[in-house]
Amino acid sequence: MTLKIVVTGAAGFIGFHVSKRLLKEGYxxxxxxxxxxxxxxxLKKGAFRAT
Known part of the structure; x- marks a missing residue:
């Protein structure tokens, strides 16, 4: 079972990089x-497209 994590502010600088790292780790x-x-x-919309 994969752990699901909610990231608020996911399109911002910190949230984007945290989300990207968590995805890389398999979450x-x-x-x-x-x-x-x-x-x-x-810029925020671009962050969502990048993941």
């Missing part, structure tokens, strides 16, 4: 982010 990652416009929205 199932459920990423949550509200994609607000405080930072460039295109």
């Amino acid at each position: 199932t990652v459920i990423g949550i982010d509200n994609i607000n416009d405080y930072y460039d929205v295109n």
